[in-house]
Amino acid sequence: MARGAARWRRLRARAEERLPVLTEIASRLLGGSLLDAGTRLAAQAFLAAVPLLFAVAAFAPASVRDQLRESLRAMFGLTGRSDVELQQILGDSADEELRETTGAVGLVIALVSATSFSRAMARVCERAWALPKAKTRVAAWRWVVWLLALFLVVLVQGPLRNGFGVGLWLGVPVFFLVSVGIWMWSQHLLLAKRVPWLHLLPGAILAAAATSALALTARLYMPAALNRALGEYGSLGLVLTLLSWLIVVCAGITFALTIGAVLAQEPPLSHHLGPMGDPPGGAADGDATPAPERDP
Template structure:
């Protein structure tokens, strides 16, 4: 007998649902493959360490009262133990000298290289939303985005008023979510609606919180052991690995946001006209 309810057979409606699920899974996997998430995350880590980290060291060195702004921020971001935090502060010791020894040309060069970091992040967002590259006259958005990013990180490194407040976690999550929400809207030149971008911002922030827990469990002991085995170079390797994880979260969170948005009933298309 070969009825539709026989063993190994699905009714027509069940076969249709199975085909839809397979098609969706294939489409999602294709987008992840097309995004080249791992390669983009490696580029994120390389540019972040070679351009953004030196720029943040110079900017945080202006905090003459603290003097350990960047190392403090990096330790908080990693969520590491006091022993690992001490190794990070040793790696970035005497940051105040960076401000006194940096020339105007060196600062300008760091700024130019830092703008390439924004270009790379924008390219990842555009690939996620299947958008063409923005027009060349929109490069001012990279300047604005880099300035706001450095400002947010700088404020978080110089002991903000909410550092010792019970609401510190909520404030940090709220600011981070707003920043990633605004970053997508800015770098995509307003071509995607605010509503469609919100899930990606939330997913990115949740991913960073998960990465912080992972860092506490994995990267923290690695920093302490690598510092003993390889010296400062071992600490650099662990920090570079953490930056790769941040890149995975930034691009992966935005991609999850788009996939989530596509499952919601839409009254208007999420992608708007070119600006």
């Protein structure tokens, strides 16, 4: 037994010496904070998305509502009772006064909670790269721009995932390539340009792969899960199912961005990506607060 343990320690030490990137990834994954960060990100996403959905249903033009409905159907493969619920929210059959009232409340709540979602995503990116928080005056407008871009991305999910009418065989690779670009741009924006573009590529590829795989899984799993939850628990079941799915998605994104940051900073990939260098503008321009000093 002792001999086997000693042999395992030697193998582990040899692996750590030859592939330090694996050690760093294992340390990050086993640290426990990534899953917590993904859960907080999912909670903020849910708190921003639900009231925003009611606000869109109340104030957006019919063409926007129809496009959003088709995109949500494509994202989750909605059929049956869950599709009827979505139609009731975004359709024209709801009472106009009631919809405007709930939409106004949803808009207020969405505006309050939306920037919290942006801040949570920015913090996920900053923790992945071990960077301090950007100053509010630098980051605030980036939070708003990212939210608007995210809404537009959700709005075009229907035609994008269906390959613009051609089918999944085109939609899947197009969705993956678009996702790589989105996650590169998202990191670049939310990190306030403190990391070079090329170094963001590993995390963007991993996040795109995770979201693409989960998108395909959602079309298979979510319709039955949502309809079963609605049948057994009503609207509460719908909320719990969507929140559970958001936790899986946000945890996958958090893990992907963190692993991508480690890969970009550790050999052998760091040799090909080149040095990080100084961020554009740097801390001298007040783009970021300096890292806090540790007590001795």
